[in-house]
Every structure is written in C-alpha cells, then in structure tokens.
Amino acid sequence: MSAPLTSAPDVRIRGLRKAYGSTHALDGADLDAQAGAVHAVIGENGAGKSTLVKVLAGLVVPDEGTAEIGGAAVDLGSPHHAQQAGVATAFQELSLAPDLTVAENLSLPSPPRNRFGIVSGRASRSATREALERWEAGHIDPLARVGGLSLSAKQQVEIVGALAQEPRLLILDEPTAALGRTEVEWLFRQVGRLRASGGCTVLFVSHRLSEVRELCDSMTVMRNGRRAGSSDSSHIDEERIINMMIGESLAQVFPERSPEPTGSPVLTARQIASGRLESASLELRKGEILGIAGLQDHGQRQLFRALFGADRVDSGHIELDGRAVRFRSPRSAIRAGIGISLVPEERATEGALPTMSGRANLTLPTLDRFARFGWINRRREEAAALEALRALDIAERALWEPVEALSGGNQQKIIIGKWLIAEARVMLLYDPTRGVDIRTKSEIYRLIAELAAGGTSVLLYSTDLDEIINLCHRAQVCYRGALGAPIGAENLTNQALLTEMLGGQLPKEVAA
Amino acid sequence: MTPLVKGVAARVRGGNPPAILGSLVVLAVLLLLYGSVKEEAFSNFTLQEVATATATLAILAVGQTVVVISGGFDFSPVAVLAFLNVFLVTQAEHLGGSYVLTAIVVVAIGAAIGAINGILVGFLRIQSIIATISMFFVLSGGALALLDQPGGSVPTNFSLALSGEWGPIPASAGVIAIVGLLWILLKNLRFGRHLYAVGSNAAAAFARGVPVRGTLVATYAFAGLFYGVAALNYTAATASGDPRINFVLLVQLFAAVVIGGTAFGGGRGGAIGSIVGALCLILLESILFSVGVASYYTPIVFGAVLLAVVLPSAIGSDANRFARRILVRPRHTAASAGGEG
Numbered sequence: 078m079s080a081p082l083t084s085a086p087d088v089r090i091r092g093l094r095k096a097y098g099s100t101h102a103l104d105g106a107d108l109d110a111q112a113g114a115v116h117a118v119i120g121e122n123g124a125g126k127s128t129l130v131k132v133l134a135g136l137v138v139p140d141e142g143t144a145e146i147g148g149a150a151v152d153l154g155s156p157h158h159a160q161q162a163g164v165a166t167a168f169q170e171l172s173l174a175p176d177l178t179v180a181e182n183l184s185l186p187s188p189p190r191n192r193f194g195i196v197s198g199r200a201s202r203s204a205t206r207e208a209l210e211r212w213e214a215g216h217i218d219p220l221a222r223v224g225g226l227s228l229s230a231k232q233q234v235e236i237v238g239a240l241a242q243e244p245r246l247l248i249l250d251e252p253t254a255a256l257g258r259t260e261v262e263w264l265f266r267q268v269g270r271l272r273a274s275g276g277c278t279v280l281f282v283s284h285r286l287s288e289v290r291e292l293c294d295s296m297t298v299m300r301n302g303r304r305a306g307s308s309d310s311s312h313i314d315e316e317r318i319i320n321m322m323i324g325e326s327l328a329q330v331f332p333e334r335s336p337e338p339t340g341s342p343v344l345t346a347r348q349i350a351s352g353r354l355e356s357a358s359l360e361l362r363k364g365e366i367l368g369i370a371g372l373q374d375h376g377q378r379q380l381f382r383a384l385f386g387a388d389r390v391d392s393g394h395i396e397l398d399g400r401a402v403r404f405r406s407p408r409s410a411i412r413a414g415i416g417i418s419l420v421p422e423e424r425a426t427e428g429a430l431p432t433m434s435g436r437a438n439l440t441l442p443t444l445d446r447f448a449r450f451g452w453i454n455r456r457r458e459e460a461a462a463l464e465a466l467r468a469l470d471i472a473e474r475a476l477w478e479p480v481e482a483l484s485g486g487n488q489q490k491i492i493i494g495k496w497l498i499a500e501a502r503v504m505l506l507y508d509p510t511r512g513v514d515i516r517t518k519s520e521i522y523r524l525i526a527e528l529a530a531g532g533t534s535v536l537l538y539s540t541d542l543d544e545i546i547n548l549c550h551r552a553q554v555c556y557r558g559a560l561g562a563p564i565g566a567e568n569l570t571n572q573a574l575l576t577e578m579l580g581g582q583l584p585k586e587v588a589a
Numbered sequence: 590m591t592p593l594v595k596g597v598a599a600r601v602r603g604g605n606p607p608a609i610l611g612s613l614v615v616l617a618v619l620l621l622l623y624g625s626v627k628e629e630a631f632s633n634f635t636l637q638e639v640a641t642a643t644a645t646l647a648i649l650a651v652g653q654t655v656v657v658i659s660g661g662f663d664f665s666p667v668a669v670l671a672f673l674n675v676f677l678v679t680q681a682e683h684l685g686g687s688y689v690l691t692a693i694v695v696v697a698i699g700a701a702i703g704a705i706n707g708i709l710v711g712f713l714r715i716q717s718i719i720a721t722i723s724m725f726f727v728l729s730g731g732a733l734a735l736l737d738q739p740g741g742s743v744p745t746n747f748s749l750a751l752s753g754e755w756g757p758i759p760a761s762a763g764v765i766a767i768v769g770l771l772w773i774l775l776k777n778l779r780f781g782r783h784l785y786a787v788g789s790n791a792a793a794a795f796a797r798g799v800p801v802r803g804t805l806v807a808t809y810a811f812a813g814l815f816y817g818v819a820a821l822n823y824t825a826a827t828a829s830g831d832p833r834i835n836f837v838l839l840v841q842l843f844a845a846v847v848i849g850g851t852a853f854g855g856g857r858g859g860a861i862g863s864i865v866g867a868l869c870l871i872l873l874e875s876i877l878f879s880v881g882v883a884s885y886y887t888p889i890v891f892g893a894v895l896l897a898v899v900l901p902s903a904i905g906s907d908a909n910r911f912a913r914r915i916l917v918r919p920r921h922t923a924a925s926a927g928g929e930g
Binding site: 156168186 | 782
C-alpha cells in the first residue's frame with residue numbers, strides 16, 4: 078500500500094498562520110506529502126484541520142505562510158487560484174447548492190455553453206453522467222435536485238465533483254463522516270484507483286484512526302494549529318498518535334461498565350411502528366445503557382423520534398413505569414422526564430440554537446423551573462447553567478457566548494448537558510459523539526456512565542460499534558425497520574453486531 | 590417543447606412541481622371568472638386596459654424576482670419608478686429629443702442605481718433590506734427634488750410608442766413579452782446559473798468558484814434595468830410625472846412574486862411566474878370592481894388570495910407534521926385509545 082517516500086515532497090506547506098481575533102486557528106502549520114501519496118491529516122476538533130483545508134481551497138486567506146505543489150508556489154486566497162493550481166476539495170460542510178440539480182452543481186462555476194453563451198443543459202448533464210459513471214456513482218441521477226438527496230449521496234456528489242476536476246491535489250475533508258459502510262468502501266475503491274493511476278496527491282482529513290490505517294501512506298498529526306508530528310501510518314502506533322493529538326496520555330477512553338441493572342423497566346416500547354420503523358420492542362431499566370446499532374436508514378432514527386414524541390406512533394404503544402403513555406409532542410415527553418440528544422445529520426438543524434448563548438441553550442427545556450409568572454429568574458437560571466457547564470467541563474464563558482462560537486465538541490456537550498439540568502429519567506442519545514474529537518468523546522462517555530450510575534436510563538444509538546460494545550449493558554440491532562432481540566454484554570462483539578446489521582450475512586471482507 | 594414538457598412531467602411525478610404551475614392554475618380560474626363577470630372581457634379596449642395596468646406591476650416584479658432568487662429583498666423599485674418617471678418628465682428634453690437615446694439613458698440609470706445596491710450588498714455586505722431601504726429614501730427625496738408635485742408631460746409620440754398598440758397587440762403586452770424573453774435569456778446565461786447558486790447557498794457557490802460578489806452586483810443591476818423599463822412604460826401610459834411613492838404597488842410587487850411561485854429565501858422560482866402573478870392581481874382587482882365590491886374590501890380579498898396561494902406549499906413543506914397534527918389525529922386517537930392511562 079505504501080508509496081515510495083524518497084522524492085522531495087510534492088505538497089509542501091510552511092508556517093501557515095491564521096488568527097480569528099485572539100484565537101489562532103493556524104499557528105505556523107507545516108505539512109509535507111509525497112507525490113501520489115494518500116496523506117492523512119488528523120487531529121482533535123479545533124486543531125486547525127478545517128482551517129488548513131479552507132486555506133488550501135482558497136476560502137480563507139492566511140495571515141502568513143506558503144504552500145507549494147510540485148515545487149510551484151500556490152497563490153493562496155481565492156478558490157479560483159486554488160483550482161488553477163490543481164487543488165480540488167470535497168468539503169465536509171458540503172459546497173452544493175440545494176436548489177440546483179446534481180448536474181447544475183457540478184458544472185459550476187463555468188457550465189458548458191453554446192456559441193451564443195446560452196448554458197447547455199444537455200452538455201452539462203452528459204458530462205456529469207459520465208463523471209458519475211466513471212467514478213462508480215452512476216446510481217445518482219444528474220437531474221436530481223441536490224436538496225432531495227440523502228446525506229451520503231450528497232457527500233458522494235461532492236466527492237465526485239472534486240474527482241472530476243482531475244486535480245493534482247485532492248483534499249477529502251472528513252469524507253466518511255456522512256457515509257454509510259458501502260459508501261465508505263466505494264470511497265476507498267476510488268482513492269485506490271486514483272493512487273494506482275498516479276499523478277494525484279490526496280490529503281485525507283479524518284477522525285477515524287482505523288480508516289487512516291487502512292487507506293493512508295503517511296500522516297500529519299495536528300495540534301493547536303501546528304504540526305504535532307508526522308508518521309508513516311503503516312507503522313502506526315495508536316497510543317502514540319493519540320498522545321500526539323491531545324498532547325498527553327489519555328488513560329482510558331471508555332469508563333468502566335457498571336454491573337447490569339435488574340429491576341422493572343422504566344421505558345417500554347411494545348411493537349411500535351412509525352414511518353420506516355415497522356416494529357420495535359424494547360425494555361429500558363433504571364440505570365441501564367441500552368445500545369441500538371444499525372446501518373444508515375434502517376429505522377433507528379424513527380424509533381428515537383417516536384419515543385420523544387417528535388413523530389407519530391402508527392401502532393403499538395409506549396409505557397413509562399408500566400403505564401401506557403402517548404407523547405403528542407416533545408414537550409409532553411420532556412414533562413414525563415425524557416430527554417433527547419439528536420445529533421443532527423447536518424449540524425445545527427436540530428438540537429442547538431446556534432445564535433443563542435450556552436445558558437439559553439442549556440435551560441431551554443426547563444425554563445419553567447426558573448420562571449415565575451413567566452418572568453425568568455436569571456440568577457437561578459445562570460446558577461443551574463453554570464453547574465451544568467462545570468459537570469461538562471466547559472469554560473464559563475459559554476454561559477454568555479453564542480453556541481455557534483464554541484467548538485463542535487463543546488456544542489455537542491451542551492446539547493447533551495441540557496438534560497442534566499432537566500434531570501431526565503430517560504436519555505435518548507442519537508449518535509452523540511459524531512464528529513467530535515477523542516478527548517470530547519471520552520468526556521461524553523464518562524458523562525453517559527455517570528448519568529447511568531445516577532439512575533438515568535440511557536438509550537444510545539451510535540454508528541461507532543466500539544461505543545455500543547464498550548458502554549452498553551445490552552444492545553439491539555435495527556434492521557429494515559425491525560428491532561432485533563437484545564444481546565447481552567458478554568456477547569457484544571463487532572462480529573455479532575455486524576452480522577445482524579447486515580441481515581444475518583457476514584460478507585467476507587468484514588469478517589476478515 | 591418536448592424536453593420542457595418531459596422535464597415538467599418528471600418534476601410533477603417527483604413531487605417537486607415547478608412553482609409556476611400553481612400560479613397558472615390561479616390564472617386560469619381568474620380568467621374564467623373574469624370572462625363571466627366582465628362585459629366585453631376580451632375586446633381590444635379592455636385587453637389594452639388590462640395590459641397597461643399589468644405592465645408596471647409585472648415588469649417591476651420581474652426585477653424584484655431576480656433579487657429574491659439571489660436571496661435578497663429589494664425595497665427600492667417604487668422609488669426608482671417615481672424617480673425615473675419625474676426624470677423623464679423633467680429632464681428628457683435635455684437629451685435632444687431622441688426617444689431611443691432617452692430610453693437607453695433611463696434604463697441605464699436604473700441599472701446604475703441597481704449596481705449601487707449590488708455593491709452595497711455584495712461588496713460591503715450590507716443586508717439587502719437595509720441597503721435598498723436606504724436607496725428608497727434617497728430616490729424618493731431625489732424625485733421630489735426634481736419635481737415637487739405631480740405634473741409635467743411627455744410627448745404624445747413617446748406615449749403612443751410604448752403604451753399604444755403594436756399591430757394587433759397592446760404595446761404594454763409587447764413590452765411585458767420582451768421583458769419575459771429577456772429574463773429567459775438571463776436565466777440561461779452563465780449568470781443565471783450563478784444567480785440560483787448564490788441564492789441557494791452563497792458559501793457553497795463561493796467554494797465552487799462562483800464569483801459571488803460580482804453575481805450580486807449583476808443581480809441588482811439587472812433588477813434596476815427592469816425597473817428602468819417599467820418606468821418607461823409607466824411614464825408613457827400616464828403621460829405625466831408624479832414624485833409620490835406608491836406604497837400599495839410596493840406591497841403588490843411582493844405579492845406578485847409570491848403568487849408566481851418564487852420563494853422568499855432564494856435559490857428557486859422564476860420571473861415568468863411573477864408576470865403571471867401580476868396579471869392575477871390585476872384581473873382580481875378588475876373582477877371585484879365588475880361585481881361591484883366596494884374598493885375598501887379589495888385589499889381584504891387580496892390578503893385572502895395571497896394566503897390561499899401560499900398555504901398549500903407551506904403545508905406541503907411540513908406535510909407530515911400537518912397531517913399528523915390535524916388531519917390524521919382521529920385515527921391516531923382511536924388506534925391508541927385503549928392504551929391511554
């Protein structure tokens with residue numbers, strides 16, 4: 078897998094600096110990548126990875142620093158110059174206009190035109206269809222409106238758009254965060270083809286060390302806007318890399334699991350159906366962490382939304398402490414002591430109010446408690462919010478600052494933390510660690526374990542099977558709208574979960 | 590036509606019909622009503638009347654649509670209209686009497702005013718509402734400075750050229766058609782693609798290499814150009830100058846855009862729909878007048894019609910929730926009634 082690492086670096090970045098006010102997003106960042114290599118860029122949230130990507134793509138003008146591709150200096154500062162230098166970027170926050178079709182998006186900024194200057198829809202359609210087929214994404218309709226595509230299809234369009242520019246330097250910014258398993262395999266195949274054909278260097282920005290190990294030839298670890306180290310990832314030592322990323326040793330990512338609680342269930346679902354979800358039954362006991370696993374779009378989202386009163390329950394029923402309940406809205410679920418953290422598939426659409434302060438975000442579900450005759454007692458509200466911030470290990474300034482100014486990890490902690498104040502009896506956590514760095518992950522794990530130890534019942538869906546395996550007392554798998562039987566902690570393995578997630582058949586490459 | 594029909598059919602099947610379809614349905618209904626209540630509804634004279642009444646609203650609405658698609662709002666068009674109207678009445682004689690030159694100058698001033706709006710919005714990042722309200726004030730003052738009360742006149746030939754008849758059709762209808770064709774051209778130029786991309790997601794468009802700021806300047810400049818054309822037609826039809834601001838027209842303008850299916854927020858819609866929307870409003874007014882509804886009830890009907898047009902799409906965008914909350918509840922209650930504690 079490893080490309081020869083003898084020649085001079087093809088991509089050479091020196092001393093990039095970019096400050097936003099007093100925050101140094103990039104603080105003298107360097108990077109070297111060999112020609113034709115797949116080079117990983119990893120680091121915690123806020124380490125400067127996205128700013129680095131944006132600088133290379135021409136979206137952010139650096140205060141200082143240089144970048145060279147193939148020995149030629151790149152004029153940093155406009156997307157146009159970046160494209161001319163052969164840089165193509167597939168962004169994590171997609172650069173697609175939702176109201177335009179796939180073909181219209183991919184033909185930006187200069188769609189094919191006839192000699193009168195009229196844009197030719199046919200030419201851009203056929204060019205797009207050709208590109209999609211060439212990169213094995215022919216199932217995507219060039220005429221489909223991007224806004225109507227699934228998140229993973231959008232990400233594929235974004236990636237094909239970058240590939241189709243036949244770049245010298247391809248930047249993939251957290252490309253797998255939005256992809257399901259088959260699409261990740263698709264991406265790896267395309268990167269493999271690119272590597273085989275040579276002539277294109279790839280920067281692969283990722284959180285997932287397993288992917289980096291599988292795909293990349295070399296890596297740069299970033300911390301605090303600088304290069305903290307670089308390595309040949311075929312000799313990857315996970316602990317060393319994690320240490321480079323966080324600058325200290327992280328004793329243990331997962332907290333110790335408490336003994337499996339017994340006793341009567343707090344929350345029970347009896348064959349509930351809602352939209353795509355056809356039949357789900359579960360029993361959640363006091364202090365239990367029950368895991369839900371499943372590939373994308375198998376009904377788990379509807380399960381969570383139905384339990385929270387955000388979606389209608391078509392049939393079956395929900396019991397709380399053995400009594401049948403019906404939640405007409407999230408408001409009635411909150412009153413019954415149910416909290417939810419739905420990590421939005423696309424950030425900031427559900428869960429957080431980005432322009433409002435951390436305090437307002439934290440106390441929103443429980444505002445009634447701090448209000449008398451509708452007048453909010455700010456001191457009491459602030460005290461409660463501050464206590465939550467301390468428990469979450471977030472700096473006090475988050476009380477007043479708009480949530481959008483916080484890091485992604487802290488935003489996520491606040492989304493979960495509001496249910497701390499609410500003292501929710503049941504927490505529904507839907508992929509709570511998506512897109513957050515290892516340190517924040519470990520903090521969220523600790524938080525979940527503490528909540529459970531304190532008697533809160535937790536229903537946890539995660540795309541990261543390690544979380545299900547290491548955090549949960551039991552787990553159930555969602556497959557094609559049906560929830561399987563519970564698997565006890567002693568039988569929770571990657572293989573057992575994957576087998577059910579794939580409908581009982583374990584493909585060879587996964588089993589290996 | 591075939592690819593167009595095929596495309597429309599595909600979008601209807603895909604649950605995403607072109608927004609203009611709704612306004613065409615409204616137009617059809619109004620035309621039937623209009624034909625049945627109005628005497629000599631389709632005679633040359635009444636058609637001329639309707640075309641002239643529609644033209645100002647429709648052409649201004651086309652300009653407004655361009656801005657709305659880009660994700661902005663333009664509050665300046667009625668002030669541009671008043672300003673250029675009094676400019677024509679007071680200054681045109683200094684241009685040497687050539688109608689063509691006069692028309693070009695007026696349209697160019699409109700475009701230049703728009704370009705200033707565009708620079709304020711695109712380069713100085715002032716919110717479009719603020720920028721265009723400022724322009725609105727400046728121009729309404731400017732109009733009063735040029736002419737402090739209604740009056741003045743334009744040569745009859747000029748009036749006839751733009752508001753008389755072009756062969757068998759009313760000149761105003763011809764002007765509307767030209768404006769519509771101009772919009773279709775714009776939409777199919779590279780600019781058109783950039784316009785929709787910027788309105789849909791400016792950051793994404795920028796990352797794809799679209800010159801966002803330049804596109805915004807062009808957007809407002811084209812809008813201003815359309816306002817200039819509207820001013821020519823309006824001045825020809827009224828044959829006099831009036832520096833006062835027509836606030837009702839400003840509101841009707843937004844109504845025409847909405848009825849035409851262009852969503853506020855940007856990235857979708859089109860100006861042909863706005864022309865249809867303008868025609869709908871004029872027909873509605875004429876129908877109400879014909880059946881003898883007192884004029885102070887007319888705005889009430891306008892408001893109701895506007896809501897009626899917007900409601901389906903508002904419901905459609907949140908169809909599940911709406912259905913769940915209101916339409917399907919009885920079944921839901923019955924299904925789970927047994928389990929209620």
